[in-house]
Amino acid sequence: MAYVAVKGGEQAIDNAHAWLAEERRGDIATPALSVRQIEEQLGRSVDRVMAEGSLYDRELAALAIKQAQGDLIEAAFLLRAYRTTLPRFAHSVAVETGTMRIERRVSAIFKDLPGGQVLGPTYDYTHRLLDFSLLDDNAAVSECATAVANSDVMPRVPDILGDEGLLEADVVSSREPGDLTREPLTFPAARDVRLQALARGDEGFLLGLGYSTQRGYGGSHPFAGEIRMGEVSVEIEPAELGFSIDIGDLILTECQMVNQFTGSKTVPPQFTRGYGLVFGFGERKAMAMALVDRAMRASELGEDVTAPAQNVEFVLYHSDNIEATGFVEHLKLPHYVDFQSELQNVRRMRQEAAE
């Protein structure tokens, strides 16, 4: 029988895409999900996709989620691939989280503090019971009490400690921060670059690593000094103007971990910091990020580097889920040429061993 070589890749791809589109839409008897609905009602997904996609645009993130059928890594990937084509007009001035318009602000290290504890819209104290009333699309939502937090009297908790010299000072640098989206990662990687990698990194990966530091793999005795979430202004300073102008607002979650440090021969004991900052409402990730940031400072602080979370190279090379998913999933691409050479190799070696 004559053999005809396999062909049809072009047709197969077209068919697969058509099928995908049909599946994405689902049963047409059900109304289509609008991008606006995703933006409004799946806000935490939108936040996560913006954070890992490294682009603050709620509508595009919602679109990506719709296009990816809710696969959030796929959605972040779509956003990244779009972001990379955008022209860069300006750099923002560093955002000032100290003047954040607070929606949530809690500190685990003080019972009360200037500005108070503000719970905000949190799941923390909900009972995780399925709420069957949500099965009804038209269930009424009772109005919540609102009071605007007075952001003017909400100093950042580390600043309170810092005033006493108990907490290591933040190092102010005039150096232009690194940018992983423009320059490849090199080592030693400075903290600005490390933080950028973590901020773009996969929430699950950071969560696991942060968790491992609490279980004895590079522990640092963390306290959640402060977690704050709210809106900050983004300003740019066009060279021709000489002063900064407000171009919009972002919602950010910031976590400042306060960690024990026993001191060294030259430095008396004081607390050190781990820092997390994430787009949108990303408290879990901001906390994990702060733990991992602190763990990666082990070598700088003269601690032994033994745990995965302390290994800067390991963490930074594996935190990006777009890189990770691509490479893991590329295993499904054909590898038959390499496999064929292995096959012949093993056959030959078995044959020679038998002789």
Add this chain to the structure above:
Amino acid sequence: MKGYNFAYLDEQTKRMIRRALLKAVAIPGHQVPFGSREMPLPYGWGTGGIQVTASVLGPRDVLKVIDQGADDTTNAVSIRRFFALTAGVATTTATAEATVIQTRHRIPEKQLREDQIIVYQVPQPEPLFRLESSRVETKRMHGLADYGLMHVKLYEDVARFGQISISYDYPVMVNERYLMSPSPIPAFDNPKMDMMPALQLFGAGREKRIYAIPPWTRVRSLDFDDHPFRTINAPYPCGLCGAADSYLDEVVTDDRGGRLFVCSDTDHCAERRAAGHVGTDGFQEAAE
């Protein structure tokens, strides 16, 4: 394509990549870090090769894309479409007609020419990564040309198996200076790299490295004097075209152990069949 620059990447990015390419050509086999961009295709699926191709492609170029030697594999189709869409360049499956060939895992059988460029997709540019996981350390080893460790791997192979057991991604020394990964091409293709008339460019998008072999450069596969480098191929002629010197894929034809060995380079095989060569499992091409 509306809303995008020629060949997708903006010109600044292309210039940055070309600077990395120039450096790579000037230091054959040396891995040059570059600001790899996020591409609309996943990492590990050829983002490095695509960025290199996008940076060297001009409107008059003719592009060929292969994966596993074939023009018709889905990933090759997808990348070829990407450039047809974003650059509007002519594409071909004929090796001889192409000016730029992007490849994954193979080098075409037909000898490449001085006016051609071959772009390899590279999943892992670091040839030492299985032996030393820290890139800080491997960078130092390359800097000092400290490659004893690679030979230890070969020694271990011979001690265990009586022969070097690497069958693909077989490490090479470029210009007797840098140890280099040839990308996961079968060792069968390694000799084609040596003194190749065409420019060879390598792009690793996820790992953010570019490297190159200029035309007419010595590329030596590592070995021992008493265990010289050997290529591996199935010991049959191609079932379709009868070629005895091309790399073969193994096709399972039934569930009773039936096997057919055919050229992995589909263009090579088709060309031979068009010229009237027939293998034992082939059939005479109808005159077209």
Add this chain to the structure above:
Amino acid sequence: MTEPTLLSGRGLNLNFGAIPALADVDVDLWPGEMLAIVGESGSGKTTLLNVLSGRVAPDRGIVRYRDPAGQLHDVHAMPAPALRTLHRSDWGFVHQDPRQNLRMSVSAGGNVGERLMARGARHYGDIRGAALDWLAQVEIDAGRIDDLPRTFSGGMLQRLQIARTLVTHPRLVFMDEPTGGLDVSVQARLLDLIRSLVARLRIAVVLVTHDIGVARLLAHRIAVMQRGRIVETGLTDQVLDDPRHPYTQLLVSSVLNT
């Protein structure tokens, strides 16, 4: 001695914070000689070894090495590639913990052959021959050549490390407590082996040990360190039989009393 020195340190100073790890240390080593640096832990002897071998730079002072052609090199001013080449050919380093030096996932033969291959050896048969020869010299059974080090006992690991280090016939080897952590009977055999190999190959050795007994058995000369200073130096028998410095007297008497 009429021969020129192989390695010499002059005016070596190094502080860790406020603590002087090395204070005005002068050292000389002649070809084929074994010099023991003894002292308690924290006396600065390992720091001195690291400074002499170019692994740690001193705050002040200079270390000079004379190559086979008679050329003097300022060890801490050498370019990194040259120092690395030195370390994998003319020099060797034997660690207290052999796992620091050995590749635990590579066979014994591969471990011994690595330095030869790093130096350009490309004939498998020759490399394997040299590995077999060296395994025999360190009394490891030839049948173990393809075994992984993790199947070896502590004493065998240390002997394998010595074979791996000496295979390139270095002129100078630095040893950091090579018998530390081994049983007494295993120690004795290892000391014997080191002594005969070093004498036969005429290798110069800088040996760091806290064990006066080890120094007495192996070393031609001895330098006694205390708080970063060399407080007494001389021929081994002379120093140990007739210690001048009170600290040396204390060290020697503490050994006698145990």
